[in-house]
Amino acid sequence: MAKAKFITDRGELEKLAPMLKAPIKRQVFVCTGKSCSAVGGQEVFAEFDRILTEKGLRNGKVTKGRNPMGEIVLTECGSIGFCSIGTAVMVYPDGTMYGQVQPEDVAEIVDEHLGKGTPVKRLALMTLPNE
Ligand code: FES
Numbered sequence: 305m306a307k308a309k310f311i312t313d314r315g316e317l318e319k320l321a322p323m324l325k326a327p328i329k330r331q332v333f334v335c336t337g338k339s340c341s342a343v344g345g346q347e348v349f350a351e352f353d354r355i356l357t358e359k360g361l362r363n364g365k366v367t368k369g370r371n372p373m374g375e376i377v378l379t380e381c382g383s384i385g386f387c388s389i390g391t392a393v394m395v396y397p398d399g400t401m402y403g404q405v406q407p408e409d410v411a412e413i414v415d416e417h418l419g420k421g422t423p424v425k426r427l428a429l430m431t432l433p434n435e
Contacts, residue, residue, distance in 0.1 A: 322372055326363050329375040330418055332356075333394040337383035340390030344406055348391045351410040352378050361418070376418060389429070398423065399432030 311317050318324045334349040356362035356376050357369055363377050364370025386392035386403045393402040393413065400423045402413070409427060416422050423431075 323363055323377065326373050327375055328363060328377055330398065331377040331379060331396045332418070333379050333381040333384075333396070335382065335384055335386065335390060335392040336380045337387065337390075339383070339387035340392055343390050345391040347407045348393065348405050348410060349378075349380055351407040352393075352414070355411055355414050359414070361414075386429075395423070400428050401430040401432065402427045403429045 311320070314324075332352060334345065334352060336345040336349055340348075353362065356374070356378055360371045361374050361376045362370045363372070363374035366372060381394075384392050384394060384401070386401070389403040391403075391405045393405045394400065395402070395413075395417060398417075400417065402424070405413070405427055409424070413424050413427070416424050
């Protein structure tokens with residue numbers, strides 16, 4: 305395995321990862337691990353992708369239909385421990401961990417949480433740090 309070159313120049317880093325220059329407000333992780341996928345994880349991810357892309361909120365390359373200056377980063381992830389209560393969705397930096405999310409819940413999470421900053425209480429099971 306080759307060791308990655310450590311880059312110190314900010315301009316070079318931004319060229320390689322344009323999201324560094326974007327006004328990112330939140331990152332949404334959708335679990336597409338085995339258990340969540342069995343109850344709709346892929347469909348939940350697809351619905352976030354559809355709505356965020358339509359609204360121009362999903363950060364990413366123009367060639368993929370996304371907005372390089374979009375405020376939301378959408379990421380698939382593996383298991384986060386909600387395997388029996390998926391689909392799991394996490395919103396950062398808020399630290400909100402949602403469970404039992406279905407595709408039909410996604411528009412509400414986008415509008416209320418990502419849009420207005422108010423987590424959807426009926427699905428929000430935990431907020432980090434969980435004290
Ligand atoms: S598979 Fe999604 S939380 Fe475990």
